[in-house]
Amino acid sequence: MxxxxxxxxxxxxxxxxxxxxxxxxxxxxxxxxxxxxxxxxxxxxxxxxxxxxxxxxxxxxxxxxxxxxxxxxxxxxxxxxxxxxxxxxxxxxxxxxxxxxxxxxxxxxxxxxxxxxxxxxxxxxxxxxxxxxxxxxxxxxxxxxxxxxxxxxxxxxxxxxxxxxxxxxxxxxxxxxxxxxxxxxxxxxxKYHQEALQLKDEFLSSMEKPAANVRTLLDKRKADNVRNNREVVKAVAETVLYCGRQCIALRGHVETPNEERNPGNFLRLLQLVANHNETVKNHLASPMMKNATYISPQTQNEILDIMGNDFILSGLVTEIKEAKFYSILADEVTSHNIEHMAFCVRFVDRESNIREEFLTFVPLSHTTGVYLAKTILQTIEKIGLDPSNIRGQGYDGAANMSSQNVGVQAEIKKRYEV
Known part of the structure; x- marks a missing residue:
């Protein structure tokens, strides 16, 4: 005290x-x-x-x-x-x-x-x-x-x-x-203080370095997959385009890339590309998804379809519209017991060159003159051309095509002054 x-x-x-x-x-x-x-x-x-x-x-x-x-x-x-x-x-x-x-x-x-x-x-x-x-x-x-x-x-x-x-x-x-x-x-x-400091550090890291957080990492992985797939599809498309330009068949006896027998021009060319492209090489060896190889015949046809309609046909239609007037050419052909009509146009381009260009094949269910004329006009409108600008017609001598009364040329003349 x-x-x-x-x-x-x-x-x-x-x-x-x-x-x-x-x-x-x-x-x-x-x-x-x-x-x-x-x-x-x-x-x-x-x-x-x-x-x-x-x-x-x-x-x-x-x-x-x-x-x-x-x-x-x-x-x-x-x-x-x-x-x-x-x-x-x-x-x-x-x-x-x-x-x-x-x-x-x-x-x-x-x-x-x-x-x-x-x-x-x-x-x-x-x-x-x-x-x-x-x-x-x-x-x-x-x-x-x-x-x-x-x-x-x-x-x-x-x-x-x-x-x-x-x-x-x-x-x-x-x-x-x-x-x-x-x-x-x-x-x-x-303990709770240490846990809170860890959460604080993770929060600061996610704010200052967003590339390091989990969501962004997942997005980055997804972006990498998209980039790799685009690179593969680009190589596939260029290979298909090369075969088309050279007028060579795509498919061979087998559809396996590493097959010793002839797998076709498409797969052989793609293997050649893979020798100089690591992404394509890895994809052919072990694709990330077994149902997305991008080398099947179905994919090849889809790519050809896109190239034909969205690029080649679109470019031709643009040139024909610039020329304004054109002539139509058509003929029937049978393939695998199915009637088709080959449809072409003739026009003068901007450089004054006379050109004849194939546009499309049209399947036919009938071959009467009235039906063929209706199909031709529908095809012209579908691809984006004006039927009123037709200035000539060219067909073979078959009655359903050239008849003055019931032929295709007569039916089209009834509708437009050709």
Missing amino acids: GRCKQKDRERKRAAEGCASMFNFVSKKPRVPDEGSASLVGTSASNDEDGCLHAERSNDDQLKTQSIYTGPQVSSYDIGKVIQATMSHTEIDEAINNMSPGDKYMMLKNHVKPGSDYIFPKTYTGGCYRSFKLSWLQEFNWMVYSQNVDGVFCLGCSLFCTNRSAKGSFVTRPFTAWQKKAEKCREHQSS
């Missing part, structure tokens, strides 16, 4: 020594919150724990006045998001309502007091104590909130998965400065 009384007397003498300080400041009495009083703006020195001794009145209430309001509080202050009166549920809702951009800016631009900032003093543990700026360097996870004069763990405040059982640093500011060393070390060694 004697030592305790002696320490009380020493504290009282120290407080009396500081009492003269209050004669130089403007004082306005106020009622302290819950038995504590706040004093800011004093020039008295702090001890190691940020303690400033001062005199207390007999009724255990100190009459002091805050004389420094500090600089303007930054908008990125976690103390503005987490209020002392908020419940755990309300805090969770407030954090969830923050956009990823707001969280990123909070982490990167949280307010940090300057070296000239004077921290508020709070009477606690027998003396005045305040936050010290050096603590932010000692504990790099810590942020100081000017709004509430307390510190938070910013990572835990934003990314803690279960804050219902958490207190200081997470759901409310830490202000017990006299227990700073003990509580800070206890917090930073906790």
